[in-house]
Amino acid sequence: MLDERKLRVLHAIINSYISSAEPIGSRTISKKYDLGVSSATIRNEMSDLEDLGYLNKPYTSAGRVPSDKAYRLYVDMLLKDPRAFIDMRKKQEIKKNLLKEAVEMDNLIENSTKILSKITNYTALAIAPQFKRSTIKHIQLIPIDEYEILVVIVSDSGIVKNTIFRIDNQIPNDQLNIISNFLNEKLKGLTIEEIGNEIDTVVFKEMYEYKNIIESIIPVINQSLEEVENVEVFADGVTNIFNFPEYSDVTKARSFLSFIEDKDLVVDILLKNTLDDFEITIGGENSIDEIKNCSLITATYKLDGDTIGKIGVIGPTRMDYFKVINAVNLLAINLNEIIGKFFMK
Template sequence: MLDNRKLRILYAIINSYILSAEPIGSRTITKQYDLGVSSATIRNEMSDLEELGYLNKPYSSSGRVPSDKAYRLYVDEILKNKKYNIDLGKKNQIKKILISESREIEQLLQNSAKVLSAITSYTALAISPSLNGAKIKHIQLIPIDEMQLLMVLISDTGAVKNSIFRLNKAIPEEQVNTISNYLNHRLKGLSIDEIGEELSDGIMREIYEYKATIDKIIPIINQSMEDIDNVDLYSDGITKILNFPEYKDLEKAKSFISFIEDKDLVLDLLLNNPVSQDIEIIIGNENIYDSIKDCSLITTTYKLGDKTLGKIGIIGPTRMDYLNLINILQLFSVNITEIIDMVMGKHISR
């Protein structure tokens, strides 16, 4: 356990390094912070912090940089004392931007990743809801022309899937409505595993004349439900890593970009990180993948009611302004949850 003086010096070094990206010496701390001790005392304390594993001394430099252990101590202090808050002005501003182009969860998450990356200048990541076992809430067939139909499928979780398909022959609009009503009657409340079982006893006699059309629709319904059950990944600002001095080495930058472009690896990283609190932070060597061992990942969750649906977060060099980024992510968490409740809730209540 570090005493109060060592903690204040360590936090001063972390804050200075976040801003400058340059190794920090005792003179810098003396000039920038009024810690009430001499430069010599700060030097001695920095040596002790280095021996304890909280500071590293880069090759050919007299200054020090924070270690992953230092960032972990710093971040845990922020999370423990909840030194973050919701700025209502910023929250409403972000919400207005997000909601303007978001009518489905997929659009909302794509837009959220784009706006989050723009605000933070980091690579932003978002994963769609993990909705295994989602059930059909509503099916609507809408004629586009004589030979094409739009199928809108809404799940009980608020996910919306649209599919356009061609008919073998034209059917009147009133018959399209009849088929819609039939499908809703038979399939509402069923999961993908239950659809085939429900229809295994055949199509009712009074609707049998539309069997060819229904047979064409059922595989589209199955595919839509599979898409809803599958988790998807959205990212934005991947090349922003090049703006950080830590990634001036192009090989290192290419390794990072290659990792982020590998959907399976990123999903594994996000989904295998257990959600134990609203904000989760993985720092440096805590990452299991070599390509991002110089990075930190900060994620938060979004919900529908009390159910956690998915995550949104940022990834970049460990030299992050953690407090500011945690505050921003909290804004996105609250906003995405509210928009899902408001916009997607309309679909669910149908």
């Protein structure tokens, strides 16, 4: 753990770099912040912080810039500061703006990204509400001819999927009924993931003589549920990234835009962890190469206590963390209050 003086120097460097985007030298810190020590002492502390991995020294400058490790320490300390989460005036303002689009859930979430982007001046992302992972309501196998079967799948959302597939050997109607009844008994109410576990642990053991036909049907069932679960992504303020000098680098800018344009990547990063209601990933902590120069701050939103989506802000690691943490947290609180009041099941 860093001693108090090193922490004060590091915080001063981070705050200065967030506002200026320029590598920070000891003279800048000495003039800008009253740390009660000389410029030479600050320079020595900065050298130690560099050795400890909290500062990096760009080749073209004598100053230093914070590392991901420094931002992580800074953010972890911010999260312990109650001021980062309380701003009742702003909370009421956000709620007022959210209520303008509270008629339908999708509109509410889309409007949330607009508000979040406007407040923070960064890019806001959200996953449209997934009220419930789609589950099986009913399965029916219907013979068309000797070697073709119609599989009718009804999901809990009422969507019906019909698929025809061929079989190698004819199956009598009574056996098809047995398989249909068995699948309904074992798979009703299960999600895709749960179906896989049930098939491996129960179905094949109890219906081994029909193993081949069931193995052919399961991919059809999974595909039907996946089509129902197509996830929609909202993004706002995408071009805000160009307001930051580090993204005047064309390669960095293209990398960021390629991430935003790739829906699968956005969904993957947002759904990576839905267990934590509030999450911050910094720079290299991100698993996707395109955003290893970015930080992502997200919060979940819920219905009846169940997480149904995620919303957040992405920007350069030189992010105004205090401002963004406060904004994302307040928006999530308001969003959950509105959903609880107007969209209860």
